[in-house]
Amino acid sequence: MPKVIAILNQKGGVGKTTLAVHLATSLARKKKSVLLLDADPQGSALDWAAARHGEPLFPVVGLPKSSIHKELPAVASNFEMVIIDGPPRVYDVARSAIMASDLVLVPVQPSPYDVWAAKEIIDLLNEAAVYKPALKKAFLINRKIVNTAIGRDVADALSEYPIPVLNTAICQRVAFAESATQGLTVFELDPDMLASQEINGVADEVQGMLS
Ligand SMILES: Nc1ncnc2c1ncn2[C@@H]1O[C@H](COP(=O)(O)OP(=O)(O)O)[C@@H](O)[C@H]1O
Ligand SMILES: [Mg+2]
Numbered sequence: 001m002p003k004v005i006a007i008l009n010q011k012g013g014v015g016k017t018t019l020a021v022h023l024a025t026s027l028a029r030k031k032k033s034v035l036l037l038d039a040d041p042q043g044s045a046l047d048w049a050a051a052r053h054g055e056p057l058f059p060v061v062g063l064p065k066s067s068i069h070k071e072l073p074a075v076a077s078n079f080e081m082v083i084i085d086g087p088p089r090v091y092d093v094a095r096s097a098i099m100a101s102d103l104v105l106v107p108v109q110p111s112p113y114d115v116w117a118a119k120e121i122i123d124l125l126n127e128a129a130v131y132k133p134a135l136k137k138a139f140l141i142n143r144k145i146v147n148t149a150i151g152r153d154v155a156d157a158l159s160e161y162p163i164p165v166l167n168t169a170i171c172q173r174v175a176f177a178e179s180a181t182q183g184l185t186v187f188e189l190d191p192d193m194l195a196s197q198e199i200n201g202v203a204d205e206v207q208g209m210l211s
Helices: 016-029 044-050 068-076 091-100 112-131 150-158 174-181 194-210
Strands: 003-007 034-038 060-062 081-085 103-108 136-144
Touching: 003 016, 003 091, 003 194, 016 034, 016 044, 016 081, 016 103, 016 136, 016 174, 016 194, 034 044, 034 068, 044 060, 068 081, 068 091, 081 091, 091 112, 103 112, 103 194, 112 150, 136 150, 136 194
Parallel strands: 003 081, 003 103, 034 060, 034 081, 103 136
Antiparallel strands: none
């Protein structure tokens, strides 16, 4: 069975889709067979895939339902890794994604509003801990502003929650939005740029947590 990583946060606009697409791409570039599962009724990851002209790097399948955990084995058994792009708000879908996962990543932006809003997903994860004690989880700081203290401050603020923060943070970089317009990723704009290195750093950490 594949290793399943869900990117979840009930708050919209924190970077779930951006990070799901990029993490899937990084793993595919490391020769993993990857499936990206779009669990958001809005279908942003599917839109990203549809905007793409070149070869797809991995299949993107829409499954914005509370039956993800039941359907995933049939859909994903031939893949090594599954990345789930989570929905905002819809609790039953998020809960199903948690049940299907080995690791949940919670993106947060360096802002107190995001730190407070993370309580919702943490509550869901705490609930899941009862029936899924082996579930791994971590915060992933996204849109950190280079050369500011706020990224470190937010890591401190997040330490009040019972889950760790990944060592690698993703900075605010216009290349993430620019590349998405054409269904591309930062790797295709410039594989050596810092944005690509950060994403690869997250992929390395995630693989380490799952091995
Ligand atoms: N690290 C980043 N740097 C710059 N823009 C980003 C970054 N992460 C996300 N964005 C932008 O922020 C917006 C929201 O991101 P998105 O991935 O759609 O969030 P979500 O899926 O959580 O709603 C998008 O316009 C996206 O391009
Ligand atoms: Mg999204």
